[in-house]
Amino acid sequence: MAHFTKATSVHDWLDQRLAIDTLRRVLAKEYWIPKNINFLWAMGMVLAFTFGILLVSGIFLLMYYQPNVNLAFDSVNYTIMREVEFGWLWRHVHAVAASVVFLIIYIHMLTGIYYGSYKKGREMIWISGMLLFVAFSAEAFSGYMLPWGQMSYWAGMVITNLFSLGSLEFNGLVEWIRGDYVPGQAFLDRFFMLHVLLIPLAILALIGLHFGALRIPHVNNQDGEEIDFEEEAAKYKAGRKRESKVIAFANDFLSKDMFVVSIFLLFFFYLVFWHYGFAMDPINFDPADGLKTPPHIYPEWYFLWSYEILRPFPKDPGLIAFGFAQVIFFLLPFLDKSPNAVPASRRGIFFWWFWALVIDMIVLTAMGKLPPQGIYSTIGLVAAVAFIGLWIALPFITKMEKKV
Amino acid sequence: MENSRRGFMGKVFGAVAGVGAVGTLYAMKKSWDPLPSVKAAGFTTVDVSTVEPNKLVVEKWRGKPIFILKKTPEMVAKQTEAETARDVIIDGEHFLICIGLCTHLGCIPAYRENKDDFKCACHGGEFDASGINTKAPPPSPMVIPPFNVKGKTVVLGEEGDQYRKMKEAGVLA
Ligand code: HEM
Numbered sequence: 001m002a003h004f005t006k007a008t009s010v011h012d013w014l015d016q017r018l019a020i021d022t023l024r025r026v027l028a029k030e031y032w033i034p035k036n037i038n039f040l041w042a043m044g045m046v047l048a049f050t051f052g053i054l055l056v057s058g059i060f061l062l063m064y065y066q067p068n069v070n071l072a073f074d075s076v077n078y079t080i081m082r083e084v085e086f087g088w089l090w091r092h093v094h095a096v097a098a099s100v101v102f103l104i105i106y107i108h109m110l111t112g113i114y115y116g117s118y119k120k121g122r123e124m125i126w127i128s129g130m131l132l133f134v135a136f137s138a139e140a141f142s143g144y145m146l147p148w149g150q151m152s153y154w155a156g157m158v159i160t161n162l163f164s165l166g167s168l169e170f171n172g173l174v175e176w177i178r179g180d181y182v183p184g185q186a187f188l189d190r191f192f193m194l195h196v197l198l199i200p201l202a203i204l205a206l207i208g209l210h211f212g213a214l215r216i217p218h219v220n221n222q223d224g225e226e227i228d229f230e231e232e233a234a235k236y237k238a239g240r241k242r243e244s245k246v247i248a249f250a251n252d253f254l255s256k257d258m259f260v261v262s263i264f265l266l267f268f269f270y271l272v273f274w275h276y277g278f279a280m281d282p283i284n285f286d287p288a289d290g291l292k293t294p295p296h297i298y299p300e301w302y303f304l305w306s307y308e309i310l311r312p313f314p315k316d317p318g319l320i321a322f323g324f325a326q327v328i329f330f331l332l333p334f335l336d337k338s339p340n341a342v343p344a345s346r347r348g349i350f351f352w353w354f355w356a357l358v359i360d361m362i363v364l365t366a367m368g369k370l371p372p373q374g375i376y377s378t379i380g381l382v383a384a385v386a387f388i389g390l391w392i393a394l395p396f397i398t399k400m401e402k403k404v
Numbered sequence: 405m406e407n408s409r410r411g412f413m414g415k416v417f418g419a420v421a422g423v424g425a426v427g428t429l430y431a432m433k434k435s436w437d438p439l440p441s442v443k444a445a446g447f448t449t450v451d452v453s454t455v456e457p458n459k460l461v462v463e464k465w466r467g468k469p470i471f472i473l474k475k476t477p478e479m480v481a482k483q484t485e486a487e488t489a490r491d492v493i494i495d496g497e498h499f500l501i502c503i504g505l506c507t508h509l510g511c512i513p514a515y516r517e518n519k520d521d522f523k524c525a526c527h528g529g530e531f532d533a534s535g536i537n538t539k540a541p542p543p544s545p546m547v548i549p550p551f552n553v554k555g556k557t558v559v560l561g562e563e564g565d566q567y568r569k570m571k572e573a574g575v576l577a
């Protein structure tokens with residue numbers, strides 16, 4: 001049996017039973033972060049923090065929300081918004097956080113792409129990150145169903161219809177997902193379950209995987225320099241901190257992370273108190289009506305780019321293009337054939353590829369919001385084709401890239 | 405000896421777990437199926453004697469909107485054969501009866517009385533007054549549900565003679 005001695009303090013008592021000192025050393029004090037990084041490397045922590053905000057505000061919404069097709073709309077728009085004290089605060093915090101989290105996810109992803117942080121041992125970070133993106137998308141969609149407004153209903157109708165896979169006519173699958181011919185009580189109940197339990201659980205597990213995947217390769221740095229972490233850590237521990245290329249995660253780096261989180265929170269609560277409107281669609285303040293489609297349906301801003309890839313094509317090609325857009329980012333580490341894991345600015349054509357992708361996705365986003373008519377349809381079509389073209393070109397341009 | 409015993413225990417667990425997993429997945433799949441009460445929501449009878457020509461009437465059947473459009477003689481006169489083949493004849497009058505969901509992704513197209521056609525606002529699809537798709541993305545006409553004409557009424561969900569003829573002619577969708 002392990003040997004226990006009389007504890008000298010609460011800390012010692014816990015340490016003997018849970019090895020808290022060892023845990024702290026392994027997970028925080030001796031986890032090394034390069035010095036040569038910038039504020040963009042704090043986005044991961046901003047995301048983790050925002051997820052926490054979503055959890056807390058969600059728990060408070062959950063205490064009054066009613067997952068019933070006859071009651072859901074009023075439980076949100078009347079009970080929570082008007083009766084519950086500070087109910088409006090939880091709702092606006094939750095809605096704004098759900099929207100802003102995607103802004104940060106996109107910045108975080110583009111940072112990874114720009115600095116090449118998805119290769120040379122960092123593939124699993126990227127893949128777990130993409131799984132998080134998919135899980136967050138599912139979480140956002142299922143949450144959008146809950147107020148049971150017109151946009152909830154019709155978004156639910158259109159998105160579940162995607163699973164009929166066009167001319168394959170898998171209508172049975174669509175009805176199975178809905179538990180009904182159209183979105184109804186069974187549909188609302190199961191998406192409620194997904195939103196408050198199953199997907200958040202999956203997200204927690206994936207965050208664990210994402211952090212675990214970071215442990216061995218460590219985070220990248222602004223120059224893509226390969227750092228010998230053991231050697232640099234030894235310098236740091238020997239007190240030669242100035243000379244070392246790394247610092248400890250806690251509390252040194254963490255203090256910087258939390259500083260950026262503070263700035264983010266100021267911006268976030270500014271939105272919550274003065275500009276929450278962008279996160280709440282006016283059409284969703286009409287209760288769901290299965291006999292009336294709103295004149296113009298569009299998803300939340302963060303899904304617009306992929307929606308616009310679906311829209312300009314006929315049904316089957318549209319679905320294929322849409323499917324392509326959903327999975328292609330997963331394959332990035334394997335489509336990029338160049339060994340260079342350095343900033344895009346030092347990678348020749350890839351630099352232009354990166355900015356073309358960013359601009360193309362912004363154009364797709366803008367067109368997705370506009371009605372599908374005339375010149376907008378044309379621009380949308382060109383941008384959608386360009387998106388696919390860029391990804392097809394990627395292996396070729398990275399293959400030609402010179403080693404730096 | 406010990407190894408083979410562990411191997412045996414491992415195989416036993418594998419078998420138990422395998423059977424259990426298949427059974428569990430089956431139960432999970434079935435639990436998500438539409439309930440019998442949902443499936444039985446069955447039949448709807450609609451009286452069309454008061455329907456005005458060129459005015460779209462929307463009924464509800466199995467939670468879905470059903471379009472009922474009485475055509476004017478002028479509309480019938482300028483129709484193509486393919487269009488007429490989809491007409492439901494009730495008491496000598498021509499009607500369009502179809503599930504009012506766009507065959508692209510299921511929005512409800514709006515009827516434009518001045519143009520005698522349907523426009524889907526979601527992605528810009530169009531259908532003529534017989535529910536036939538005329539502009540992409542919808543890939544096929546709006547679906548004609550099972551119906552049975554009884555005097556001046558139509559029973560939705562029941563397969564009558566006219567429905568069966570359309571089915572044979574392959575014009576339902
Ligand atoms: C939404 C949940 C997410 C959370 C909580 C999260 C959290 C983090 C954290 C804390 C870090 C380390 C600090 C940093 O470099 O920012 C990190 C790194 C990273 N994440 Fe995420 N992340 C999320 C989503 C994603 C997504 C969607 C992707 C893209 C597919 C992604 C790709 C990466 C990559 C490539 C790195 C390594 C960056 C480097 O080595 O410089 N993450 N993430």
Ligand code: FES
Nearest residue numbers: 506508509524529
């Ligand atoms: S749902 Fe009608 S055009 Fe897409």
